[in-house]
Amino acid sequence: MLNYIWFGLMAIALIVAAFNGTAGAVTKGAVDSAKTAVEIALGLIGIMTLWLGIMRVAEKAGLISLLGRLLRPFGRLLFPEIPPEHPAIGAMILNIAANMLGLSNAATPFGIKAMEELQELNPQKETASNAMVTFMALNTAGIQFIPATMIAVLAASGSKNPTAIISTTILATSCGAVAAVSTAKLLQRFFPYEETPHVDVTPDEVTK
Amino acid sequence: MIRAALNAISLWAIPVLLVGIPLVGMIRKIKVYDVFIEGAKEGFQVAVRIIPFLVGILVAIGMFRASGAMDMLTNALRPLTTATGFPADLVPLAILRTLSGSGSLAFTTDLVKRFGPDSVIGRTAATMYGSSETTFYVLAVYFGSVGVKRTRHAIPAALTGDLVAAIAAVAVCAWMF
Numbered sequence: 212m213l214n215y216i217w218f219g220l221m222a223i224a225l226i227v228a229a230f231n232g233t234a235g236a237v238t239k240g241a242v243d244s245a246k247t248a249v250e251i252a253l254g255l256i257g258i259m260t261l262w263l264g265i266m267r268v269a270e271k272a273g274l275i276s277l278l279g280r281l282l283r284p285f286g287r288l289l290f291p292e293i294p295p296e297h298p299a300i301g302a303m304i305l306n307i308a309a310n311m312l313g314l315s316n317a318a319t320p321f322g323i324k325a326m327e328e329l330q331e332l333n334p335q336k337e338t339a340s341n342a343m344v345t346f347m348a349l350n351t352a353g354i355q356f357i358p359a360t361m362i363a364v365l366a367a368s369g370s371k372n373p374t375a376i377i378s379t380t381i382l383a384t385s386c387g388a389v390a391a392v393s394t395a396k397l398l399q400r401f402f403p404y405e406e407t408p409h410v411d412v413t414p415d416e417v418t419k
Numbered sequence: 420m421i422r423a424a425l426n427a428i429s430l431w432a433i434p435v436l437l438v439g440i441p442l443v444g445m446i447r448k449i450k451v452y453d454v455f456i457e458g459a460k461e462g463f464q465v466a467v468r469i470i471p472f473l474v475g476i477l478v479a480i481g482m483f484r485a486s487g488a489m490d491m492l493t494n495a496l497r498p499l500t501t502a503t504g505f506p507a508d509l510v511p512l513a514i515l516r517t518l519s520g521s522g523s524l525a526f527t528t529d530l531v532k533r534f535g536p537d538s539v540i541g542r543t544a545a546t547m548y549g550s551s552e553t554t555f556y557v558l559a560v561y562f563g564s565v566g567v568k569r570t571r572h573a574i575p576a577a578l579t580g581d582l583v584a585a586i587a588a589v590a591v592c593a594w595m596f
Binding site: 212213216217220221223224225227228231233236237239240241243244245247248249251252253255256257259260261262263264265266267268269270271272273274309312313314316317319320322323326327329330336337338339343344346347348350351352353355356357358359360361364365366368369370371372373375376378379380382383384386387388389390391392394395398399401402404 | 425426428429432433436437440441443444447449451454455456457458459460461462463465466467469470473474475476477478479480481482483484485486487488491524527528531532535536537541542543545546547548549550551552554557558560561562564565566567568569570571572573574575576577579580581582583584585586587588591592595596
């Protein structure tokens, strides 16, 4: 699917550029975006290193699996195929908790750690497991309790009550999260994990 | 009250975790510094590993936006949205939010300035921004970090969530403000 979306975005850009005469802008868009992407990735190195180190300490100290056991019902409901004491559950809980508190710096390393743990349980390394997709659904829903960035934007524009959006944001994001996770659960059977015989035809062409 | 508590947690969470986790490790007789270094070694590789995924996604989105295709898409969707009562000014934001974090932030800030920070549109835009994530960025980073290429139903599920969150933002704000 990503193959189609990726190619589609660029192909549409080229066609539209031909009509709008925006070829120059498209070139600039491509070059600038490539630069931004690398800057984002490199910008993650510091916090990633810090939190992956702390996470390893937490794991060795048994804190990650403790978290999974404490929130067992949550794990069982959303990720029935992952054992509750597996570090994946604890890492996912930390990621979601950090997101909720608006600690996006910490959330990304926790989430990546969670994906690495989920990948250990995933027999086909290039295919997303059901647990991974459910976790991504929760993550892309962007659940947070304090939309700090937006409160700052409203306050900077002279709002009398910038925190008025907290309740509306929590309501809207909850609706989104429930919808995303339900869709993930509903769709998983229609996107079979097992691909048809594992022969050597380019597997990319088999499942889309 | 709850807000003050949440703010305090946000403020203190990181320093407390940074000290608290190694503290538990010390109590459990773990060589915390050695273990920290062992885990921290992965940080660099992870960041480097996501570069190709991130470049791929962000370049395609960057080209799409720069070409003006984004504006055409929102114009094309306009009749549909006016029929359903979704404010036309917020349509571009709903689409942009899933594609570009910095782009949607700039767009939201502009809407807030134009309509006023206490207007329904301004607040709805802020709610919309706050209630969702930059889906394609998130998917590129997380799937990229473990090298997953076949994402199965991740995109449909995420986009359904984004759509519902956007509609919910409009509905909730219309009701509250």
